[in-house]
Amino acid sequence: MELYDALYCRKDLTYIGVRDERAGVHMVDAFGRVARRPAVFLAGQAGPGAANMVTGLIQAKIAYSPVVAITGLVSTDHVGRDAFQEFDQQAVFTPITKRCFSVPKADRLAEFIHEACRLAMSGRCGPVLLNIPRDVLAEVQKQKNVISGPRPAPFLGTAARQDIEAISKLLAQARRPVILAGGGVKWGGASEIVAKLAERLELPIVASAGHGDVVPSDHDLFFGQVGPRGNTVASELTREADLILALGTRLGFNTTFYTYNDVSQTARIVQVDVEPEAVGRFFPVEIGIIADAGKVAASLLDFLADRPQLKRPWIANLAAAKAKRDELWQTRDAAARPTGGRPLSAAAVFKELRAAVPRDAIVTLDAGTMCLQATDQLRYFQPPALIGPLDFGLVGFSYAAGIGAQAAAPDRTVVTLMGDGGFAMTMAEICTAVQHRLPTIAVVMDNGCWGAEKAYQRDFYNGRYIGSDIVSPPYDQVARLCGADGYAAKEPGELEGALRTAVASKRASVIHVKVDPEAIVSFRRDSFKHRSQTAS
Numbered sequence: 001m002e003l004y005d006a007l008y009c010r011k012d013l014t015y016i017g018v019r020d021e022r023a024g025v026h027m028v029d030a031f032g033r034v035a036r037r038p039a040v041f042l043a044g045q046a047g048p049g050a051a052n053m054v055t056g057l058i059q060a061k062i063a064y065s066p067v068v069a070i071t072g073l074v075s076t077d078h079v080g081r082d083a084f085q086e087f088d089q090q091a092v093f094t095p096i097t098k099r100c101f102s103v104p105k106a107d108r109l110a111e112f113i114h115e116a117c118r119l120a121m122s123g124r125c126g127p128v129l130l131n132i133p134r135d136v137l138a139e140v141q142k143q144k145n146v147i148s149g150p151r152p153a154p155f156l157g158t159a160a161r162q163d164i165e166a167i168s169k170l171l172a173q174a175r176r177p178v179i180l181a182g183g184g185v186k187w188g189g190a191s192e193i194v195a196k197l198a199e200r201l202e203l204p205i206v207a208s209a210g211h212g213d214v215v216p217s218d219h220d221l222f223f224g225q226v227g228p229r230g231n232t233v234a235s236e237l238t239r240e241a242d243l244i245l246a247l248g249t250r251l252g253f254n255t256t257f258y259t260y261n262d263v264s265q266t267a268r269i270v271q272v273d274v275e276p277e278a279v280g281r282f283f284p285v286e287i288g289i290i291a292d293a294g295k296v297a298a299s300l301l302d303f304l305a306d307r308p309q310l311k312r313p314w315i316a317n318l319a320a321a322k323a324k325r326d327e328l329w330q331t332r333d334a335a336a337r338p339t340g341g342r343p344l345s346a347a348a349v350f351k352e353l354r355a356a357v358p359r360d361a362i363v364t365l366d367a368g369t370m371c372l373q374a375t376d377q378l379r380y381f382q383p384p385a386l387i388g389p390l391d392f393g394l395v396g397f398s399y400a401a402g403i404g405a406q407a408a409a410p411d412r413t414v415v416t417l418m419g420d421g422g423f424a425m426t427m428a429e430i431c432t433a434v435q436h437r438l439p440t441i442a443v444v445m446d447n448g449c450w451g452a453e454k455a456y457q458r459d460f461y462n463g464r465y466i467g468s469d470i471v472s473p474p475y476d477q478v479a480r481l482c483g484a485d486g487y488a489a490k491e492p493g494e495l496e497g498a499l500r501t502a503v504a505s506k507r508a509s510v511i512h513v514k515v516d517p518e519a520i521v522s523f524r525r526d527s528f529k530h531r532s533q534t535a536s
């Protein structure tokens, strides 16, 4: 209440009231990824209000997203007495945040707030939480001796000259080099620089998992997402590479499954990341550089500027890869031909989305089988343009994330994809979007099941389905009851039409699409290998 009362006169701050603390943290998470600066989440109450942030904070930590969260705490006089709504907030939040502070005194509050904002953005970003005890909040204190300090830019420094020279030597020797670009490139705002570097060298670029928006999808040298959840052409490039320039990526689980299946075992790897812990962690590297990936790409570009073009023996391979990529897209479009049948196939859904999602769009994706299939099937044009749960694989993330992304980029179109299960988790936030005039468009892909789970029951448990079917209300009608626009899409072409209308309306909208229940894929086959072996 004290904080809210202080906000009363702050007309310079935008306040967005949400319905659920988990969803609120997702909004701030997405806001940070789009704006590249943290917004603040206020959990209105100590205890239950604070506890409800847990999922959102873990999500932000795993996605390296800058969130500043502030919550109350029981009065310092009552700590440890099982006071009303008391739980050990410091203990619960410490392992799930980048840092968690309990503010000891009112006159240090400003210092902690500055520190929270600085830490959230320094190095690899992450969530920082402040617990503020009730008595500290109640104290009226004139701030003095505040250390507000300089706030350094989050990504500092590039590589030393000799490292840049060493990388260019490796490039000169390479026969099949590839740039594998990850989230670090987007955090550094360096998509353009990386694209320019690739153009200068005529190198293919592939993206790490969940970062298919690292350069615009229609860039001639871009091949999409690599790895088990990516596409075959991109994965072949890293599997057959002799030099991998890993820029701003950990080469983490969803990109590599920690195997050499899609990473050449003999490739030399140059890895650049702001986090020392990330460099060489999963794959041995020839050169490891702890720096901002974008700045290193810029230094490399500068270094090459007045040098003759390399011989580029990879050009023939590159042309072959481009032909395969074009064939892949044609196959995807061909697979989507309307058969007159309904519900829509996954291929048809993605084709209609490709046709109607505008170039300025930010797409937010959930976990679940439909969204995982969508990642590499959609196109992204203005980085950052893809916000997903990344390695937390969280269901129920993307609708709230869309609202946060829209708040960060009011002039862009925001399209959220979700399964029917995931949407049910956070649909209360339709009211938030309506109340705060945030015109996100949710496309709810209703296959009548927790599709990812059902796929495992089909593929590894002989179709012994239990608990995987779900029944959903008509979400177009739910949306209308909440004051948003609602559309139902059942026939081929209706999704594309509804999406175009929703984009033009600039109103919060929900499109309920009936999707083929058979269009489910079990992505983590590795987890069930033992079962498939027993079965065969």
Ligand SMILES: Cc1ncc(C[n+]2csc(CCOP(=O)(O)OP(=O)(O)O)c2C)c(N)n1
Binding pocket: 367, 368, 369, 370, 371, 393, 394, 395, 396, 418, 419, 420, 421, 422, 423, 447, 449, 450, 451, 452, 453
């Ligand atoms: C909060 C949460 N609960 C459970 C899961 C496990 N899970 C992963 S995918 C999935 C199914 C999601 O169903 P839906 O949102 O309908 O999407 P679909 O898979 O059908 O496309 C579930 C339950 C999770 N990842 N996150």
